[in-house]
Amino acid sequence: xxxxxxxxxxxxxxxxxxxxxxxxxxxxxxxxxxxxxxxxxxxxxxxxxxxxxxxxxxxxxxxxxxxxxxxxxxxxxxxxxxxxxxxxxxxxxxxxxxxxxxxxxxxxxxxxxxxxxxxxxxxxxxxxxxxxxxxxxxxxxxxxxxxxxxxxxxxxxxxxxxxxxxxxxxxxxxxxxxxxxxxxxxxxxxxxxxxxxxxxxxxxxxxxxxxxxxxxxxxxxxxxxxxx
Amino acid sequence: xxxxxxxxxxxxxxxxxxxxxxxxxxxxxxxxxxxxxxxxxxxxxxxxxxxxxxxxxxxxxxxxxxxxxxxxxxxxxxxxxxxxxxxxxxxxxxxxxxxxxxxxxxxxxxxxxx
Numbered sequence: 349x350x351x352x353x354x355x356x357x358x359x360x361x362x363x364x365x366x367x368x369x370x371x372x373x374x375x376x377x378x379x380x381x382x383x384x385x386x387x388x389x390x391x392x393x394x395x396x397x398x399x400x401x402x403x404x405x406x407x408x409x410x411x412x413x414x415x416x417x418x419x420x421x422x423x424x425x426x427x428x429x430x431x432x433x434x435x436x437x438x439x440x441x442x443x444x445x446x447x448x449x450x451x452x453x454x455x456x457x458x459x460x461x462x463x464x465x466x467x468x469x470x471x472x473x474x475x476x477x478x479x480x481x482x483x484x485x486x487x488x489x490x491x492x493x494x495x496x497x498x499x500x501x502x503x504x505x506x507x508x509x510x511x512x513x514x515x516x517x518x519x520x521x522x523x524x525x526x527x528x529x530x531x532x533x534x535x536x537x538x539x540x541x542x543x544x545x546x547x548x549x550x551x552x553x554x555x556x557x558x559x560x561x562x563x564x565x566x567x568x569x570x571x572x573x574x575x576x
Numbered sequence: 577x578x579x580x581x582x583x584x585x586x587x588x589x590x591x592x593x594x595x596x597x598x599x600x601x602x603x604x605x606x607x608x609x610x611x612x613x614x615x616x617x618x619x620x621x622x623x624x625x626x627x628x629x630x631x632x633x634x635x636x637x638x639x640x641x642x643x644x645x646x647x648x649x650x651x652x653x654x655x656x657x658x659x660x661x662x663x664x665x666x667x668x669x670x671x672x673x674x675x676x677x678x679x680x681x682x683x684x685x686x687x688x689x690x
Binding site: 353355358359361362365424425426427428429430431432434564567 | 603604607608610611612613614615616617618619620621622623656658660673
């Protein structure tokens with residue numbers, strides 16, 4: 349019988365145990381569902397109307413995430429403290445996350461501005477294929493570069509496997525909106541896209557959350573304190 | 577080197593293994609505490625799958641050996657116990673892993689020759 353223990357695998361198991369609760373999925377689900385309300389605030393200046401609804405639902409999602417971790421996850425999973433090496437690594441990841449978030453936000457805003465002004469900008473020097481599908485390629489590029497790539501990188505460092513799925517779904521939003529526009533026009537294109545993407549991610553989160561609650565009932569207090 | 581002498585050395589290295597850590601439940605507890613700075617009983621129970629009684633009993637033995645430190649504190653007026661490996665415990669665990677690796681490598685080498 350081998351007694352070799354893979355410490356790297358064990359460390360990964362310890363850190364990824366905190367994603368079992370599905371709370372991060374719920375957060376992203378709420379964030380994307382906010383997009384459903386974008387058409388309702390379309391009277392506001394362009395940049396603002398795309399941010400406010402998602403800011404509001406994002407804050408709700410964040411509150412659920414923080415409260416959930418404090419009152420539901422930790423009392424069921426227990427507490428552990430990161431080592432100094434891990435704390436330093438966490439700080440580096442947060443720095444990378446901040447940089448990527450800023451770059452992503454800038455790209456998204458630039459993409460929004462470009463996608464709206466593009467139809468009025470003639471580009472005869474582009475090949476026919478690009479002139480015809482430029483709008484869709486731009487939407488896809490902005491989504492993948494502005495959202496999927498940063499979240500994918502962060503998911504890699506944080507070992508959050510479901511983050512890759514959320515990154516891919518989120519990155520497809522602008523592209524899908526352009527596709528839905530062909531069939532249902534505006535504002536249904538926006539409502540459908542954000543509703544479907546947000547709904548999928550939220551459902552995923554709910555599934556993991558309910559499974560987590562069943563798998564980890566609340567322990568008795570005297571057991572947690574170690575005085576049993 | 578005389579083959580009999582070599583066999584005696586290999587047998588000796590097996591008996592030198594830290595039996596306190598070598599017990600499967602204590603080994604898995606030590607391994608989990610090794611990869612974090614500290615953890616509580618609930619965390620260990622969830623990660624190891626051991627029962628409360630099991631964990632409590634093994635922690636007592638590890639604490640008696642000086643491998644684990646048990647710190648009782650209050651978090652928002654509720655008693656809470658944090659467990660962590662001492663320096664002695666971390667060194668002992670590292671040495672245990674190195675010895676086990678040597679023993680297993682030697683056994684594997686022997687298996688291939690035969």
